[in-house]
Amino acid sequence: xxxxxxxxxxKETDVPVDxxxxxxxxxxxxxxxxxxxxxxxxxxxxRSKLFADLAPLIGLAVLAIAxxxxxxxxxxxxxxxxxxxxxxxxxxxxxxxxxxxxFAMGSFDISLGASTLVAAMVAGLVHNATGSLWLMLGxxxxxxxxxxxxxxxLAAVFNLPVFVTTVAMLSxxxxxxxxxxxxxxxxxxxxxxxxxxxxxxxxxxxxxxAVFIALCVFLFNYTRLGRVEKLIGGNPITAKLTGVSMKLTxxxxxxxxxxxxxxxxxxxxxxxxTLTVTSASDIGMNILVAMxxxxxxxxxxxxSRIYAAIIGGISMALxxxxxxxxxxxxxxxxxxxxxxRAVLFLAVVxxxxxxxxxxxxxx
Amino acid sequence: xxxxxxxxxxxxxxxxGVVRALKNVDFELRxxxxxxxIGENGSGKSTLTSxxxxxxxADSGTMIxxxxxxxxxxxxxxxxxxxxxxxxxxxxxxxxTVAENLFLGETGQFSRxxxxxxxxxxxxxxxxxxxxxxxxxxxxxxxxxxxxxxxxLVELARVMMYEPKVVVIDExxxxxxxDGRDLLYKAMDAHKTRGAxxxxxxxxxxxxxxxxxxTVLRDGDIICTFDKEDFDEGAIRAAMIxxxxxxxxxREDNKATSNDEVWLSATGLNLEDKLKDxxxxxxxxxxxxIGGLSHCGMHELxxxxxxxxxxxxxEVVSRGVKITNERRAVRHSLGYVSKDRDTESLSLAxxxxxxxxxxGLRLIGKGRGGLxxxxxxxxxxxxxxxTLEIKAPGAGTIVSTLSGGNKQKVVFGKWIACGTExxxxxxxxxxVDVGVKQAMYRLMxxxxxxxxxxxxxxxxxxxxxxxxxxxxxMKDGRVVREFERNADLNEMEIIECMI
Numbered sequence: 001x002x003x004x005x006x007x008x009x010x011k012e013t014d015v016p017v018d019x020x021x022x023x024x025x026x027x028x029x030x031x032x033x034x035x036x037x038x039x040x041x042x043x044x045x046x047r048s049k050l051f052a053d054l055a056p057l058i059g060l061a062v063l064a065i066a067x068x069x070x071x072x073x074x075x076x077x078x079x080x081x082x083x084x085x086x087x088x089x090x091x092x093x094x095x096x097x098x099x100x101x102x103f104a105m106g107s108f109d110i111s112l113g114a115s116t117l118v119a120a121m122v123a124g125l126v127h128n129a130t131g132s133l134w135l136m137l138g139x140x141x142x143x144x145x146x147x148x149x150x151x152x153x154l155a156a157v158f159n160l161p162v163f164v165t166t167v168a169m170l171s172x173x174x175x176x177x178x179x180x181x182x183x184x185x186x187x188x189x190x191x192x193x194x195x196x197x198x199x200x201x202x203x204x205x206x207x208x209x210a211v212f213i214a215l216c217v218f219l220f221n222y223t224r225l226g227r228v229e230k231l232i233g234g235n236p237i238t239a240k241l242t243g244v245s246m247k248l249t250x251x252x253x254x255x256x257x258x259x260x261x262x263x264x265x266x267x268x269x270x271x272x273x274t275l276t277v278t279s280a281s282d283i284g285m286n287i288l289v290a291m292x293x294x295x296x297x298x299x300x301x302x303x304s305r306i307y308a309a310i311i312g313g314i315s316m317a318l319x320x321x322x323x324x325x326x327x328x329x330x331x332x333x334x335x336x337x338x339x340x341r342a343v344l345f346l347a348v349v350x351x352x353x354x355x356x357x358x359x360x361x362x363x
Numbered sequence: 364x365x366x367x368x369x370x371x372x373x374x375x376x377x378x379x380g381v382v383r384a385l386k387n388v389d390f391e392l393r394x395x396x397x398x399x400x401i402g403e404n405g406s407g408k409s410t411l412t413s414x415x416x417x418x419x420x421a422d423s424g425t426m427i428x429x430x431x432x433x434x435x436x437x438x439x440x441x442x443x444x445x446x447x448x449x450x451x452x453x454x455x456x457x458x459x460t461v462a463e464n465l466f467l468g469e470t471g472q473f474s475r476x477x478x479x480x481x482x483x484x485x486x487x488x489x490x491x492x493x494x495x496x497x498x499x500x501x502x503x504x505x506x507x508x509x510x511x512x513x514x515x516l517v518e519l520a521r522v523m524m525y526e527p528k529v530v531v532i533d534e535x536x537x538x539x540x541x542d543g544r545d546l547l548y549k550a551m552d553a554h555k556t557r558g559a560x561x562x563x564x565x566x567x568x569x570x571x572x573x574x575x576x577x578t579v580l581r582d583g584d585i586i587c588t589f590d591k592e593d594f595d596e597g598a599i600r601a602a603m604i605x606x607x608x609x610x611x612x613x614r615e616d617n618k619a620t621s622n623d624e625v626w627l628s629a630t631g632l633n634l635e636d637k638l639k640d641x642x643x644x645x646x647x648x649x650x651x652x653i654g655g656l657s658h659c660g661m662h663e664l665x666x667x668x669x670x671x672x673x674x675x676x677x678e679v680v681s682r683g684v685k686i687t688n689e690r691r692a693v694r695h696s697l698g699y700v701s702k703d704r705d706t707e708s709l710s711l712a713x714x715x716x717x718x719x720x721x722x723g724l725r726l727i728g729k730g731r732g733g734l735x736x737x738x739x740x741x742x743x744x745x746x747x748x749x750t751l752e753i754k755a756p757g758a759g760t761i762v763s764t765l766s767g768g769n770k771q772k773v774v775f776g777k778w779i780a781c782g783t784e785x786x787x788x789x790x791x792x793x794x795v796d797v798g799v800k801q802a803m804y805r806l807m808x809x810x811x812x813x814x815x816x817x818x819x820x821x822x823x824x825x826x827x828x829x830x831x832x833x834x835x836x837m838k839d840g841r842v843v844r845e846f847e848r849n850a851d852l853n854e855m856e857i858i859e860c861m862i
Contacts, residue, residue: 222735224724231721234710241671241707242721242777243693302713 056295056311059348063318070322083202085321087271090205091264093313096287096294097216098260100309101253102162103291104226106233106300109254111151111166112261113284114173119144119265121180121275124191133195136269141262147173148258149251156247162254177277191273200270212263216256217306225252233300289345290316298349319344367394369559370415370433370446370529375424377410379764384410385421386583392529397551397560399574401567402603403768403796406580408563412531415561416448417441429528439468445558447522448531455514457507462488464506465521491524492517496546510658511703512543523550528558534767536564537793540656540822548573565796566823567596579603600797612801613829614808619848621649621832624682626816627697627785629668632677637663639840641677645785645816650807652831653820656861660840662702665789665820669699681785693722698778702790702820704767708774711763715755718762718773719744723781747776751802768799775806786810789820804830828852836860 067085071078095112102109109115123140127133151169155162181189220226228249232239240246268280294312297303323340327333372390376383385407392398400408414421417435426433428445435441438448455464462481463470465488473484481503488502497516506514515535522530532551536544551560551573564570570577571594579586579602586602589595627645632638637660645651653661666672668679670686679686684695692699701707709718720727720740727743728735744758751772755765762773771791778786788807792800807817807830821827827834834846836857844860846852 223733224728224735227717227721227724227735231710231713231717234713234717235706237707238710239721241669241689241699241701243690245690302710302717 052295056293056308056315059293060311060315060318063315063322067318067322067325070325074325076325081321081325085317086202087205088320089314089317090209091267091271092283092286092290092316093310094209094212094267095257095260095264095283096290096309096313097213097306098257099287099291100216100220100296100304100306101226101229101256103296103298104220104229104233104300104304105250105253106236107162107250107253108288109148109151109166109257110163110284111147111170111173112257112287113280113282114170114177115144115147115258115261116265116268116283117275117277117280118147118173118176118180119262120268120280121177121189123265123269124189124273124275125180125183127191127195127269128189131195133199137266140266140269141259144260144262144265145255145258148254148261152247152251152254156251162250174277181275181277187276189275191269191275193273196270196273204270205267208263208267212260213306213310216260219256220306225249229253230300230302230304233304234302285341286316286320289341292345292348293319368392369394369429371427372411372415373425373427375411375414375421375426377407377414377419377422383583385414387424388580388583388585390578390585392559392561393576394559395555396575397555397562397573399570399577400561400563400580401565401570401577401599402580402586403766403798406603406796407583408580409533410583411580412448412533412561412563413450415441415529416446416531418448418450442522442525442527445528446531447525447527447529448533449515449518449522449535450533454518455506458505460503461492461500461506461509461513461517462502464517465491465502465524467521491520495520495523495550510662512539515539516543516546519547519550523554526557529561530554530558531561531563533563534565534794536566536569537790537822542656544569565794565800567599567797571596571599603797613804613826617848617850619649619832622647622814627668627679627681627818629664629679630677632664632667632679633675634660634663634667634672634840635675637840638667638672638674638677641667641837641840641842643835643842645818647784647816648811648814649832650811650817650819650830652827652834653818653837654822654824654827654834654857654861655837659837659861661820661837662789663840664837665699665702665787665818668787668818669697671699696782696784697787698722698781698783698785699787700771700774700778700789700791702793704770704774704793708777709762709770712761714759714761715748715753715765715773715776716740716744716758719747719758719776719780722777722783726781743780744776747780750779751776751806768795771795771799771803775803779806779810783815785816785818787818787820790822791819792821792823792826824854824857828854828857 068078071081095116099109099112119140122143123136126139127136147169151165152162154160154165181187184190228239228244231242231244232246232249236246264283269275272279290312291308292298292312293315294308294310295305296308296312319341320337323337327336330336368391370392372388374387374389375385376387377385388407388411390411400412402408413419415426417438417440420434435444435446441447456467462484466472466484470479470484473480485502492498492500492502495516497513497520500509500513500517506517509517519532519535530551532547536547539547551562554560562570562574575591576588577594577599578588579599581603589599624647625644626647628643630642632641641660641664643651653664655661663672667674668686670679670688670692681692681695681697684691686692686695686697689699705711710721720743723743724735727739731739741758748758753769753772753776755769762770765773771794775791792803795803807819810817819827819830832848834848834857835842836844836846838861846857
């Protein structure tokens with residue numbers, strides 16, 4: 001017969017716990033060395049964390065110094081260069097901030113650039129047809145959100161990874177862009193720029209960016225949506241078994257990313273009223289590189305931060321501008337710039353990955 | 364066992380961040396012995412053996428193996444030179460075949476002109492599995508398609524194939540049902556003629572019956588080593604925890620009790636050949652135990668009750684609500700603790716705070732328009748951290764740095780904090796030490812007294828008998844017998860139903 005209380009251990013009080021015969025002096029030495037080692041390890045851990053947090057900021061500072069040094073030494077008009085820098089970084093920061101919601105889930109949207117282009121084209125055509133700035137803004141946002149939602153919904157319906165549907169979407173959007181250009185009978189869509197002069201100001205752009213970033217910070221850090229996205233990125237199986245709807249969360253994330261793309265497209269039209277099928281072609285890659293420069297973990301998860309998009313977006317624009325100044329007039333300059341970006345991208349990913357590996361060891 | 368020493372560890376230390384996992388330890392392994400390592404979670408057992416087996420370096424200290432200095436840089440280097448290890452968590456790669464796992468990095472031996480002779484590889488893999496007594500596993504299927512037990516046995520076969528002098532078995536038996544454990548014991552016994560075994564387990568009965576010597580670790584220190592003739596359960600347990608344990612281990616009562624209301628019912632569940640027409644009811648204030656041999660379907664039943672298994676037919680209802688998926692289950696106050704804690708119950712890279720809060724985000728934001736503030740979140744998670752006595756520097760501690768027992772407390776905390784009414788616990792004490800186990804059992808008893816309903820799936824018969832109001836035995840996907848808690852419950856009768 002089985003004893004239902006087989007392990008009554010209440011009588012086990014008289015047993016000596018430490019049966020070793022260590023000398024008192026040795027024990028004292030050991031305690032002292034343990035305390036020293038613990039203090040040393042604590043200090044090392046603090047330093048590592050501080051460095052991980054500060055590394056993107058240090059990178060940003062280095063790029064900013066390089067931008068100033070290169071710009072002033074080459075006799076560049078710095079106020080113009082700075083304006084270009086802000087124009088470029090605002091669009092990257094806005095789209096990257098929205099895309100953080102996708103990356104945090106460990107997912108990826110390869111069609112961000114194509115989506116921006118199509119949204120900008122539709123917005124331009126709507127403006128040409130109506131002359132309304134607000135309808136243009138609405139068309140940009142609506143087009144981008146719908147495009148994003150189509151990717152996420154297709155993935156949900158067919159049970160596919162979202163990344164797969166964004167690959168398909170990339171092709172579809174390329175075809176749509178070509179078709180939109182053909183509707184004008186030429187090789188580009190030209191938007192009357194006179195309307196935009198009033199709004200193509202740094203103030204407007206910074207206000208749009210600030211409002212959108214504030215919204216994203218709120219949603220990402222202070223609502224359930226942002227939290228479950230990080231949970232999915234950390235471990236999708238656990239997230240599912242904690243009651244998280246993967247499909248609804250993905251749809252919401254793509255909706256917010258679409259909003260960012262729409263705003264980015266709107267600002268793109270304000271800045272560049274002539275759109276061709278190659279406009280915004282490098283935005284997708286710029287976003288990815290910017291995220292990594294900003295310290296975003298490529299696999300997403302709990303270490304995802306909105307500021308990665310902001311710091312990364314500005315860093316990316318600084319790098320682009322610095323190289324543009326350095327390589328201006330040089331044959332093959334654009335190609336060299338691409339290669340430098342690629343090398344830096346790999347270096348940052350390698351550094352981030354090697355730092356992370358050492359922290360997850362079995363005990 | 365001879366008195367020849369095959370491995371000596373001297374003055375070894377290892378830290379992970381601020382945590383000192385090993386503190387100047389000395390350890391000696393003799394030829395022909397099975398040497399047990401026992402201690403609470405976080406005592407340093409896995410750290411010591413993982414350094415010996417080359418999966419990480421020590422911060423300081425030396426090792427001598429078979430008369431020469433020993434400092435393997437990798438697990439493969441260690442295995443090739445005489446020390447192999449079967450790790451605590453899953454050590455197989457799920458996306459490749461069983462055979463490829465067995466010959467990981469070594470498939471070149473079957474390759475000619477770059478083409479791998481799969482037939483030869485599968486034949487050798489089958490032979491390697493048979494050598495440790497594993498039969499009926501197809502080496503051509505992906506490891507991910509095998510259950511946890513089979514994957515652990517594949518790891519064992521891989522290590523044994525190299526005929527190492529020393530084999531380390533780290534907390535593996537909790538993943539095994541009785542048949543798998545028997546295979547492991549047999550393989551360990553056979554290995555004594557070739558070398559030595561280091562065996563880590565939290566199961567005191569098991570470790571006392573299997574081992575020739577036993578070393579107790581606590582908080583990174585080696586406390587003492589017992590010879591077989593000095594094995595004493597009380598002394599070992601006291602050495603492990605450094606204090607006396609008071610009170611009962613399992614429930615003190617011998618009577619099945621529950622309230623009248625049925626809180627969870629399953630009717631006619633069918634799932635491939637894993638569940639066949641299974642029907643059960645769980646009442647408020649009741650603990651239903653589910654037991655059986657491996658492949659009996661009990662783990663699949665746990666998932667099905669939580670809406671996480673693609674049922675062919677049948678339905679699960681909790682207080683009038685049909686449970687069709689995990690989301691619905693959590694919304695209607697069901698919680699699920701998986702057997703595979705690291706893979707299915709935790710986000711390892713996230714903090715204790717994030718993990719505990721994950722199931723209760725709606726509650727934290729309730730009354731604040733969904734706003735989740737740091738203050739509200741900290742208040743929400745602090746109670747389970749205090750109640751469950753989770754040992755960590757703070758709520759922001761990353762879960763991957765915690766010991767197995769503390770990780771499991773975080774999983775429990777996640778469900779308790781959000782007020783889960785029906786808990787499905789699949790091997791909840793797997794890989795946790797005796798102190799944490801006792802805390803878990805006390806918690807379960809407390810939850811039962813509060814009127815919660817629990818389904819306890821376990822491979823440990825004493826646990827099932829010690830905690831369940833009713834015990835359902837499963838075999839080949841069916842519930843074959845039900846036992847009600849009483850003082851005369853017969854263990855042999857239950858085991859006969861399983862076989």
